[in-house]
Amino acid sequence: MERFYLDIAGEARAAADGEWFEAINPATGRPWALVARATREDALAAVEAAASAWAKWRLTPGAERARLLNRLGDLVDANHERLALAETLGNGKTITETRGQMAGLARYFHYYAGFADKLEGAVIPVEDVTAHVYAEWEPVGVCVFILPWNSPLPLCAQKLAPALATGNTVIVKPSEFTSTSIAVLMELVREAGFPPGVVNVVTGPGADIGEALISAPETALIAFTGGEAAGAAVAACAGRNLKRVTLELGGKSPQLVFADADIESAAHGVIQGIFASTGQSCVAGSRLLVHHSLQQALIERIVALVATLKIGDPLDPATRIGPIATAPQLDRVLRYFEIAAADGASLVTGGSRVARGDGEQGYFVAPTIYADVCSDMRIAREEVFGPLLAVITFDDEDEALALANDSHFGLAAGIWSRDGARVHRVARKLQCGIVWANCYRTSSVAMPFGGFKRSGIGREGGSAMIRDYLQQKAVWINTRDGFTASLAS
Known part of the structure; x- marks a missing residue:
């Protein structure tokens, strides 16, 4: 059977202990591929790779980030049939539906590429006219994406594109039931030329891996899509570690x-x-x-x-x-x-x-x-x-x-x-x-997507989503000659 690997620091690799698990084709109930079963050691290696890559990626000019995102979008567009097949084999969606989804997948990368070089700050007038004050936006750091099994590629893309556009690095943890299409996407990420460690993927059953990724001191934001109970567990773990969290959960629409x-x-x-x-x-x-x-x-x-x-x-x-x-x-x-x-x-x-x-x-x-x-x-x-x-x-x-x-x-x-x-x-x-x-299930990358009440926290899609992956810094510069402390005599 075909084998799908972890992706850490720009390298496709087997799990640290050499273990694999079967990917099952839901249309037949039979295994069709083997996927690397990541260990806690692998998860922490991905964290280290992402944290190391962020030191340089956060300082990469927005125009360069935009170029790479547009390149990835072009590759996704050129490989949409291959991606559709991978998604259908993984989760059983009809090829008609996945072809439609993949035909629009590149739009995420092209859309958010447009923001990468437009993250403007502001000079702010304050009471002290001798101070030059400005606020600027910076990336939050290492982001962890925990994906469900129903639409792994679209749900990955709508998180990945804004995170990369704003200068963050990423670790993707797909569902153990549908990991293979994410592995195909990672081939395109490497081909697009993203630096090693900017995007990493760890695969396998979620509890130990997820806890390691959420608890690691280096990770800053956890974006989860899935069920209500699992979302509550993710939020609780993130809260104990004071991490940002976005949750796209269930519905009874x-x-x-x-x-x-x-x-x-x-x-x-x-x-x-x-x-x-x-x-x-x-x-x-x-x-x-x-x-x-x-x-x-x-x-x-x-x-x-x-x-x-x-x-x-x-x-x-x-x-x-x-x-x-x-x-x-x-x-x-x-x-x-x-x-x-x-x-x-x-x-x-x-x-x-x-x-x-x-x-x-x-x-x-x-x-x-x-x-x-x-x-x-x-x-x-x-x-x-x-x-x-x-x-x-x-x-x-x-x-x-x-x-x-x-x-x-x-x-x-x-x-x-x-x-x-x-x-x-x-x-x-x-x-x-x-x-x-008078319509249903129409969508656009330009529109916010998310819910009220227990359907989640935060939004995905649209321009406002950019803010989830940024933090603001205020800078005060004294323009007077010298400085006198108010406590000094």
Whole structure:
């Protein structure tokens, strides 16, 4: 099988103890590659490499950082098909989806390259006219990125690009389930010409490696994307060590379909929201809140559209529903089918595992819809992270908003209505970080991405994200001849 290595100080290397672990193709349930299993020693070596590289990288002119980022963007663009294949083999997303993601991946590097030579400070007028005072921005230092398994390459790029643009060095810790595509990206980082140690990758199960990276005195910022419980553990560890932290966590995003909505558009939007990525997306529209007058017609149309979605080999361009990414996640989704039935929800379609039909034992489940859901049921409150849609009805706008905001998550929401005033009114009252109206899951590197409440801390994407990777220094210069201490006689 193909082997994928650690990347430390610009060198692809095996783990210190020579151990490997298997990468499993979720479409077949079979191992297809071996990945270096990093030790704590490897993690600390990556920290040392990143800290050493930062001493020079932080002083590299912004124009040079921009040149390298643009070069990396060009290489990513030229290798988007290879990256798409690596992502699909790793996590089972359909090749159609990963090709779309990879086609836009270079945009992160090109976009943030534009900021690298524009990190301007300011001369500040203060009360003492004899002082020349200015404030300037500097990088925070060594950044640790802990990635999930559902979209490793896009989630890495949206952190990596602004961090490098602002003069930081980086250690990437991908999920042990999906490490291989990050290794392919690192080949392009080296080819682009980044100095050794500016970007490092350590792979393997997370607990020991993650704790070592977060606790190391040299690391300054921890950027985590993943589940709520793991995010809380990361934040606690970072807090004990007084590290900056950004968290992009889960969601239980509602789609609000009002009585005046275009049913056809809403049906397509609901499908896009919950069944794209096989529901394995933090912004998955997993709660359908629909006006009672439209419930039957909308569900019938959604079921008819779902019947047209091909489930199977994610490398087949005709496939629209790929496998669940990991065996533990498959078990979790199947348990929620049992939970929904026990809680009294009515199964509309799906609710079971699906065989491929060619003898392969992949991690496939059917797109699943439950009706007669109450807002206190577990499938309406907990993040399933799979293709499970919970349908809840409402009578008026106030009830729809109350249901939508009745969640400890607050990542995203969708609004379906022809009433422009209602769209603005409801968008203002929704307690979440992203609102889509008459569309869903559209995105841009230029827009901030993040949530309210337990959906996270901080934002990714957009110009404001630059500030997360910078710290401000105030400089006071005395322009008088001499200096007299106020305490001296």
